[in-house]
Amino acid sequence: MEKFISLFIVLTLIFLCYTQSITADDVYNVADMGAKPDGKTDSTQYFMSAWTSACQNLGPATIIVPQGRFLVNQQARFSGPCNNSALSFQIDGTVVQQSNYSAVADDIFWVGFHGVDGLAIRGGVFDGQGADLWNCKLSNNDCPTGTSTVQFTNSSNIALKGLTSLNSQLYHIVFNGCNNVTIQSVNISAAGNSLNTDGIHVQFSTNVNIYNTAITTGDDCISIGPGTINLWIENVTCGLSGHGISIGSLGREPIEAGVQNVTVKGATFANTLNGLRIKSWPKPSNGFVKDVMVQNATMINVYNPIIIDQNYCPHQICPVQDSGVKVDGVTYQGIHGTSATEVAVKFDCSKSHPCTGIKLEDVNLTYQNRQANASCVNAAGIVVGYIQPPSCFA
Numbered sequence: 001m002e003k004f005i006s007l008f009i010v011l012t013l014i015f016l017c018y019t020q021s022i023t024a025d026d027v028y029n030v031a032d033m034g035a036k037p038d039g040k041t042d043s044t045q046y047f048m049s050a051w052t053s054a055c056q057n058l059g060p061a062t063i064i065v066p067q068g069r070f071l072v073n074q075q076a077r078f079s080g081p082c083n084n085s086a087l088s089f090q091i092d093g094t095v096v097q098q099s100n101y102s103a104v105a106d107d108i109f110w111v112g113f114h115g116v117d118g119l120a121i122r123g124g125v126f127d128g129q130g131a132d133l134w135n136c137k138l139s140n141n142d143c144p145t146g147t148s149t150v151q152f153t154n155s156s157n158i159a160l161k162g163l164t165s166l167n168s169q170l171y172h173i174v175f176n177g178c179n180n181v182t183i184q185s186v187n188i189s190a191a192g193n194s195l196n197t198d199g200i201h202v203q204f205s206t207n208v209n210i211y212n213t214a215i216t217t218g219d220d221c222i223s224i225g226p227g228t229i230n231l232w233i234e235n236v237t238c239g240l241s242g243h244g245i246s247i248g249s250l251g252r253e254p255i256e257a258g259v260q261n262v263t264v265k266g267a268t269f270a271n272t273l274n275g276l277r278i279k280s281w282p283k284p285s286n287g288f289v290k291d292v293m294v295q296n297a298t299m300i301n302v303y304n305p306i307i308i309d310q311n312y313c314p315h316q317i318c319p320v321q322d323s324g325v326k327v328d329g330v331t332y333q334g335i336h337g338t339s340a341t342e343v344a345v346k347f348d349c350s351k352s353h354p355c356t357g358i359k360l361e362d363v364n365l366t367y368q369n370r371q372a373n374a375s376c377v378n379a380a381g382i383v384v385g386y387i388q389p390p391s392c393f394a
C-alpha cells in the first residue's frame with residue numbers, strides 16, 4: 001500500500017512539473033534587458049527588444065515591467081503579427097513620457113500596438129505628462145496636437161485590466177480597427193481644463209467591452225466614432241469633470257460608417273457637460289446611429305444629461321445644412337438625478353433625417369429641486385412609466 005502511495009506521489013510530482021513547464025509563459029523582464037527604473041534614463045529600446053523577443057516567441061510570452069519609473073521618451077511601436085497569440089504585459093511600475101511635448105510633436109501616439117492578435121495588459125501606470133501641452137493650448141493657438149497615450153490599431157483579442165492612464169497629452173486610450181476588446185478596472189485621469197484628453201476613444205471597432213472603469217478628464221469620458229459596432233459599457237463613472245460619453249462627432253464625412261448597438265449600463269456622471277450625447281455635424285452624410293440603450297444611469301449636476309445634437313459645430317464657420325446622419329432606436333431607461341441646467345432632455349435632430357424610435361422609460365431628472373424641461377426638434381418617440389421632465393414628443 002505504502003509503495004502505491006509513494007508511486008502516486010512521484011507520478012503526481014512528475015505530472016505537476018510537466019504541466020508547469022508547458023503552461024508557464026516565457027518571461028522577458030525589461031529591467032533584465034537594460035531598462036532603468038530611475039525615471040530619467042530612456043528605456044524605449046529595452047521595451048522594444050522585450051517586445052521583439054516576446055512577439056517572436058513560439059508560445060505564450062509575458063513582458064514584465066517591474067516597480068519603479070521607466071522613462072519611455074520616444075514612440076514605442078509594438079507591431080504584429082506575432083508568432084503567438086498569448087502575449088501579456090505585467091506592469092508593476094510606471095511608464096512615463098517626457099514632458100517636452102515639442103520633442104514628440106509629430107507622433108500620433110506614444111505607445112502603440114498594431115496588428116496584434118491576443119494581448120493582455122495587466123496593471124501599470126502610464127503617465128503622459130501632458131500638463132505643459134495643456135497649458136500651451138490654454139494660453140495660445142500655436143501648439144502641437146499632442147500624442148495619444150496608448151493606441152491599438154488593427155488588433156484583436158485585447159484585454160486591459162487594472163491599468164491607470166494619467167495626464168495624457170491627447171486621448172488616453174484609443175482603439176481603431178479592433179475586434180474583441182475587454183477593458184476592466186481601468187482608471188483614467190487628467191485635469192478638468194485639459195483640452196482633447198478623451199478617456200477612451202473607439203472607432204471602426206467591434207465587440208468592445210468596458211467595465212468598472214473611472215474616468216475624469218477635460219474632454220469626452222468615452223468617445224465613440226464611426227464604425228463602432230457592439231460596444232458594451234457597464235459601471236463606468238465619468239467625472240468629476242469632462243464631457244461625458246459621446247457618440248460622435250459623426251457626419252464629418254459625406255461617406256461614413258455608422259454606429260450600431262451601443263449599451264451603456266449603470267453609469268454615473270458627475271459634474272460632466274453631458275450624460276450620453278449623440279452629436280453630428282450639420283452637413284450631408286450617409287452615417288447613422290442605430291440601437292443605443294442607456295440603462296440605469298445616475299446624473300449628478302450634469303449640464304445636458306440626455307442630449308442629441310445634430311447641429312454640432314464648435315469654433316468654426318458652420319455649414320447651414322441638415323445633418324444627414326440618421327438616428328434611430330435610442331432607449332433611455334432608468335435615468336435619474338440632477339441636471340445643472342433647466343433643459344435636462346434635449347433632442348435637436350435633423351430636419352431631413354429626423355430622430356425616430358426614441359424611447360424614454362422611467363426618467364427622473366430635476367433641476368435645482370424643481371421640474372426640469374425637455375426640448376424636441378424633429379424628434380419622435382414614446383414614453384413608458386414615470387417621466388420627469390414631461391416628454392416633448394409631438
Ligand SMILES: *[C@@H]1O[C@H](CO)[C@@H](O)[C@H](O)[C@H]1NC(C)=O
Pocket residue numbers: 055056058081082083
Ligand atoms: C517567428 O517570427 C519571426 C519574425 O517575425 C519570423 O521570421 C519567423 O518565421 C516566425 N517563426 C515561426 C515558426 O512562425
Ligand SMILES: *[C@@H]1O[C@H](CO)[C@@H](O)[C@H](O)[C@H]1NC(C)=O
Pocket residue numbers: 100102103
Ligand atoms: C524640447 O524638444 C525640442 C525639439 O526636439 C528641442 O528643440 C528643445 O530643445 C527641447 N527642450 C528642452 C527643454 O529640452
Ligand SMILES: *[C@@H]1O[C@H](CO)[C@@H](O)[C@H](O)[C@H]1NC(C)=O
Pocket residue numbers: 080081082114115116117154155
Ligand atoms: C492587420 O493585422 C493582421 C493580423 O496581425 C495582419 O495580417 C494584417 O496585415 C494587418 N493589416 C494591416 C492593414 O496592417
Ligand SMILES: *[C@@H]1O[C@H](CO)[C@@H](O)[C@H](O)[C@H]1NC(C)=O
Pocket residue numbers: 119157158159180181182
Ligand atoms: C476575446 O478575447 C479574449 C482574450 O482577451 C479571449 O479569451 C476570447 O476567447 C475572445 N473571444 C472571442 C469570441 O474570440
Ligand SMILES: *[C@@H]1O[C@H](CO)[C@@H](O)[C@H](O)[C@H]1NC(C)=O
Pocket residue numbers: 164166187188189214
Ligand atoms: C484614479 O487615479 C487618480 C489619480 O491618481 C486617483 O486620485 C484616484 O483615487 C484613482 N481612482 C481609483 C478608483 O483608483
Ligand SMILES: *[C@@H]1O[C@H](CO)[C@@H](O)[C@H](O)[C@H]1NC(C)=O
Pocket residue numbers: 207230231232261263
Ligand atoms: C449587441 O452587442 C452585444 C455586446 O455588446 C451583443 O451581446 C449582442 O448580441 C449584440 N446584438 C446584436 C443584435 O448584434
Ligand SMILES: *[C@@H]1O[C@H](CO)[C@@H](O)[C@H](O)[C@H]1NC(C)=O
Pocket residue numbers: 211212234235266
Ligand atoms: C456592475 O455593478 C452592478 C451593481 O453593483 C453589479 O451587480 C454588476 O455585477 C457590475 N457589473 C460588472 C460587469 O462588474
Ligand SMILES: *[C@@H]1O[C@H](CO)[C@@H](O)[C@H](O)[C@H]1NC(C)=O
Pocket residue numbers: 265266267268296297298
Ligand atoms: C444601477 O447603477 C448603480 C451605479 O450607477 C448601481 O449601484 C445599481 O446597483 C444599479 N442598479 C441596477 C438595478 O442595476
Ligand SMILES: *[C@@H]1O[C@H](CO)[C@@H](O)[C@H](O)[C@H]1NC(C)=O
Pocket residue numbers: 337364365366386
Ligand atoms: C424623482 O427625483 C426626486 C429628486 O431626486 C425625488 O424627490 C422623487 O421622489 C423622485 N420621484 C420618483 C417617482 O422617483
Ligand SMILES: *[C@@H]1O[C@H](CO)[C@@H](O)[C@H](O)[C@H]1NC(C)=O
Pocket residue numbers: 342343371372373
Ligand atoms: C421651462 O419650463 C418652465 C415651466 O415649466 C418655463 O417657465 C420655462 O420658461 C422653461 N424654460 C425653458 C428654457 O424652456
